Amino acid sequence: MSNLAISVGNVVKSFPAGDTRTYALKGATLDAKFGELLMIVGPSGCGKTTLLSVICGTLKCEEGTLGVFDHDLRKMKDAQITKFRCENVGFIFQQFNLIPTLTAVENASVPLILNGVSTSESARRAAKVLTDVGLGDKLHSYPSQLSGGQLQRVAISRALVHEPRLIICDEPTASLDAATGQKTMDLLKSSALQPDRCVIVVTHDNRIYHFADRIAEMEDGRVTGITNDPKDYHHL
Amino acid sequence: MLEIALKMLFRDRAKYAMLICGLAFCSLLMCQQCSVFCGIMMWTTATVRNIGAPVWVVDAKVEQANEVIPMRQIEVDRVRSVPGVAWAVPLYIGIEQARLSDGSFQNVQLTGLDTGTLTGRPMDMHAGRIGDLRLPNAVVVDQVAVEKFRRKGIRIELGTTFEINDKEARVVGLCHVNRSFLGQPYIYTTFDRAMEYAKPARKQLSYVLAAPVPGVTDEELAERINRLPGLRAITKDNLFWLTVWWYIKNTGIPISFGTVVLLGIIVGIAIAGQTFYLFVHDNLRYLAAFKAMGAGMPTLASMVLLQAFSVGFIGYGIGVGLASWFGNAVLAKETPPFFMPWQVPAFVAVVTLFICSFSALIGLVKVARLEPAIVFR
Numbered sequence: 336m337s338n339l340a341i342s343v344g345n346v347v348k349s350f351p352a353g354d355t356r357t358y359a360l361k362g363a364t365l366d367a368k369f370g371e372l373l374m375i376v377g378p379s380g381c382g383k384t385t386l387l388s389v390i391c392g393t394l395k396c397e398e399g400t401l402g403v404f405d406h407d408l409r410k411m412k413d414a415q416i417t418k419f420r421c422e423n424v425g426f427i428f429q430q431f432n433l434i435p436t437l438t439a440v441e442n443a444s445v446p447l448i449l450n451g452v453s454t455s456e457s458a459r460r461a462a463k464v465l466t467d468v469g470l471g472d473k474l475h476s477y478p479s480q481l482s483g484g485q486l487q488r489v490a491i492s493r494a495l496v497h498e499p500r501l502i503i504c505d506e507p508t509a510s511l512d513a514a515t516g517q518k519t520m521d522l523l524k525s526s527a528l529q530p531d532r533c534v535i536v537v538t539h540d541n542r543i544y545h546f547a548d549r550i551a552e553m554e555d556g557r558v559t560g561i562t563n564d565p566k567d568y569h570h571l
Numbered sequence: 572m573l574e575i576a577l578k579m580l581f582r583d584r585a586k587y588a589m590l591i592c593g594l595a596f597c598s599l600l601m602c603q604q605c606s607v608f609c610g611i612m613m614w615t616t617a618t619v620r621n622i623g624a625p626v627w628v629v630d631a632k633v634e635q636a637n638e639v640i641p642m643r644q645i646e647v648d649r650v651r652s653v654p655g656v657a658w659a660v661p662l663y664i665g666i667e668q669a670r671l672s673d674g675s676f677q678n679v680q681l682t683g684l685d686t687g688t689l690t691g692r693p694m695d696m697h698a699g700r701i702g703d704l705r706l707p708n709a710v711v712v713d714q715v716a717v718e719k720f721r722r723k724g725i726r727i728e729l730g731t732t733f734e735i736n737d738k739e740a741r742v743v744g745l746c747h748v749n750r751s752f753l754g755q756p757y758i759y760t761t762f763d764r765a766m767e768y769a770k771p772a773r774k775q776l777s778y779v780l781a782a783p784v785p786g787v788t789d790e791e792l793a794e795r796i797n798r799l800p801g802l803r804a805i806t807k808d809n810l811f812w813l814t815v816w817w818y819i820k821n822t823g824i825p826i827s828f829g830t831v832v833l834l835g836i837i838v839g840i841a842i843a844g845q846t847f848y849l850f851v852h853d854n855l856r857y858l859a860a861f862k863a864m865g866a867g868m869p870t871l872a873s874m875v876l877l878q879a880f881s882v883g884f885i886g887y888g889i890g891v892g893l894a895s896w897f898g899n900a901v902l903a904k905e906t907p908p909f910f911m912p913w914q915v916p917a918f919v920a921v922v923t924l925f926i927c928s929f930s931a932l933i934g935l936v937k938v939a940r941l942e943p944a945i946v947f948r
Contacts, residue, residue: 384947393863393943414867421865428946432860436582437575445575449865454574505947 598890
């Protein structure tokens with residue numbers, strides 16, 4: 336098995352803006368390896384989230400190459416990409432996107448249910464993951480009854496419960512205070528990072544750069560540099 | 572995911588309650604108004620249903636059961652002469668004035684039954700015997716007469732006397748029959764005595780009731796009688812529907828009730844459609860998250876449809892249940908009229924289904940256009 340999990344080459348993505356088009360990605364190129372936590376950083380509007388969306392298949396690019404786990408996403412049909420995402424991708428969102436009317440265990444079990452696991456088995460496995468992240472006593476709490484850090488831990492559980500090979504994190508610490516952000520990243524790195532898994536984090540938060548194995552810097556729709564030693568990275 | 576969809580719906584209590592209330596109110600309004608309309612239509616055919624003869628012979632110009640064009644009594648014999656007639660008897664029906672013992676007046680629907688056979692007699696006798704109608708000045712009165720007279724302070728019982736067109740009538744029986752459209756009490760007597768009570772006229776025969784011999788259908792007999800000039804023979808079922816359709820075409824009743832039913836539909840669409848749209852709109856971000864996590868359009872569509880039809884089913888059940896409860900409550904008093912044939916709840920179910928489909932559709936359009944990438948915004 337190649338150590339390369341994701342290979343993005345010269346990807347172009349644009350959006351309509353009136354009579355013209357705005358280019359969010361202007362030939363972005365990026366590789367991600369198995370067993371690494373890759374951070375994508377850069378100023379607002381530089382195309383970080385668009386690149387993340389293209390990598391996980393929620394947005395289609397217009398040009399370039401896009402390989403995820405030996406799958407050419409550009410050649411796959413919508414239904415195939417949806418199934419691929421269902422099986423292989425776990426999501427952690429900035430706003431958590433937990434369903435307010437579902438309990439923690441119900442929220443965390445959604446990816447398993449989408450993968451065809453029975454409700455009872457999904458709940459059992461989700462409860463185990465939640466317990467592993469320290470929320471064993473909050474299984475039946477609703478999101479409104481949880482703190483920001485607890486919400487993000489539910490979101491992490493949801494991202495990990497079906498054991499995906501790619502974890503996509505969009506600003507995972509943006510809604511958290513500094514201490515909780517550190518704890519969340521600790522948890523993410525310890526529980527999410529596996530030799531057969533790749534974690535990609537888009538962030539603005541320079542307080543968490545040291546958790547990365549590599550940092551890709553973006554500007555104006557392109558990846559402008561890769562840093563292999565994040566501990567010294569205070570560029571932004 | 573369907574279980575998740577139901578949890579999302581049921582636990583969003585404010586919107587769930589709003590949706591249920593909207594659909595229940597809409598179902599109640601449609602079901603109750605349609606049933607009252609059907610009840611009124613049933614009132615218009617009370618005479619046909621009370622008498623129950625298989626074939627009714629009337630003047631050729633008559634269009635419905637409550638329109639009486641008097642005929643000559645000889646028409647009974649003409650009908651009897653038609654091959655295939657087992658029996659044919661006269662029937663008198665006319666509005667007469669009854670004067671009560673306190674001097675007050677009450678319009679009544681005088682029904683003169685064939686003296687020999689009492690064909691068309693009331694089947695549900697509460698007191699007395701129908702055979703006593705052959706006694707002098709004997710009449711049988713219905714429950715409406717008892718009620719209307721009671722309101723005027725007069726208690727009707729066996730032996731009570733009053734006057735019809737200045738001639739004495741003595742109550743020998745109390746019966747229960749279907750109420751008439753105009754709410755006038757039915758007073759039963761024999762045909763011969765009805766001729767005495769009625770104001771003198773050259774023609775006094777209202778209907779000829781007939782029945783076919785075995786082997787001849789009602790329709791065949793009606794067709795044979797229709798060959799007689801000046802007469803029109805109609806089977807009981809046809810007369811029922813002719814009467815109903817006459818009232819639908821010639822009165823404002825359907826427009827009045829139709830308007831309320833339409834309002835019910837509009838209110839249902841407005842409340843349920845709008846609330847469900849808001850429900851889907853509020854959940855759009857979460858549906859997008861599901862989409863990003865790998866839920867396909869069929870999964871999301873089935874979730875939205877299940878949510879829409881669940882509230883529809885529950886709202887419909889509550890609405891029809893309330894309408895039935897209302898119906899049961901008013902049936903005891905017989906006013907307002909209430910009749911709920913299976914077609915009414917079926918119609919309401921179809922309309923509710925339409926409202927839910929419409930609500931789901933506008934939600935689904937939103938979901939179909941949903942970019943899963945919005946979860947990153």
